[in-house]
Amino acid sequence: MIMIKRIAEEIAALNSFLITTHESPDGDAVGSSLALARYLTCLGKDVTVYLCDPVPDVYQFLPMAERVVQELPDRSFDACFVLDVGEFRRAGKAITDCRTIGKFINIDHHLNCEDFGEINYVDTTACATGALVYRIIEAAGHEMDYDIALCIYTAVITDTGSFRYSNANPEAFAIAAKMVEKGINAWDVAEKLYESQPQNRLQLLAMALATLSFSPFGDYASIAVTLDMYQKCNANAELTDGFVNYPRSIKGVEVAIFFREIRDGLFKVGFRSKGKVDVSALAAAFSGGGHHNAAGCTIEGSLPVVKEKVFTLLEKFLRK
Known part of the structure; x- marks a missing residue:
């Protein structure tokens, strides 16, 4: 509660906020970003939401998604909320190199999250960063409207x-x-998230599943997406979200790996x-970096070389 109190004090004292x-x-x-943005807007604060990458189409239904910018405004901000990044660099160079931000407030639930903020509200037991934003709004006694509830x-x-x-x-x-009590329709959200896929996503998934491979013991499996696959079905990296769950869903597989060029x-x-x-x-x-059950990294090399590096190390982890 100490960190939540400190954040509440900053929100009360300051006016202009950047969220990323x-x-x-x-x-x-x-x-979590849009929930916090909606909350601060309701308080009459000056709020800008900046993402170094666009909001994926699947989340465009969320309130205030249309207000997200991809170019950092040439102005100063009293504070910047940095959510869910784990490592500061993942916010992008525009943020890490910015010199017009008064202070950084880090809100996260990743293991080994960097303490890069003046305030670091990190709870690795939280189910999501959205849960931490919920705690902040709830502790303030603010009545959550439908828009905040939908984002949370x-x-x-x-x-x-x-x-x-x-x-x-x-x-x-x-x-x-509690969000359902605020009027959230579980099926409506599920339909938007999982039942409205574009055709080219399924075409790309078919190509990725064709690359499915297993370890000799069947305890890890991998799939891959290459640049030429994107070109063949007019797709992009955004459409690969969730692909890694297919090899993980296989009986006997302990670790799933997704190689994305x-x-x-x-x-x-x-x-x-x-x-x-x-x-x-x-x-x-x-x-x-990442969590115990979900993590990622970037590796240089051709696909066969990258696979060999990963599989060699993974074998050591599994055969301990």
Whole structure:
């Protein structure tokens, strides 16, 4: 509660706020950012939401999504809320190099999150960063309107994998229940998130699943997406969200790996674990990071070379 009190004091004392989150924003990043933006706007504050990457189409239904900017305004801000980044660099150079921000307030639930802010509200037991934003608004006694509720609910449902992941703790269900009480229709949100896929996403998924491979013992599996696949079905990286869950869903697979080509000779590698392997440690070995069950990193090389690097180290983790 000490950190929440300090944040409340900053909100009361200051007027202009910048809100940002990590590159390639997911549902928690977008939902928590927009929930906080809506709250501050209701208080009459001057609020700007900046993301280094655009809001993915799947989250465009969220209130205030249309107000998100991709170019940092040439002005000063009293404070900047940095949400869900884990590592400060993931907010993008425009933020890390900015000299017109009074102070940084870091709100996060990632393991080993960097303490880069003047205030660091980090709780690794929280189901989502959206849950921390919820606590801040709830502690202030502010009546959450439908717009805030929709953003918070989306943050929680996406980061808990629709309440399937190990972070789906009692607080996650309690927050979801309270948001439903505010008028959130669970099916309506689920339809927007999971039942409205563009055709080219399924075409890209088909190509990715064709690359499915398994370890000799069947305890890890991987898929890949390359630049030429994007070109063939007129798709982009945004449409690959959730692809890694397909190999993870296979019986006997403990770790799923998703290799996504960013540019020629560079791959983003996503890891998902069912619990036996701490993939945050695996990602850290390649200068990445994340959670025990979900992490990622970037590795240079051709796809065969990158795969060999990852599989060799993963074998050591699994055969301890």
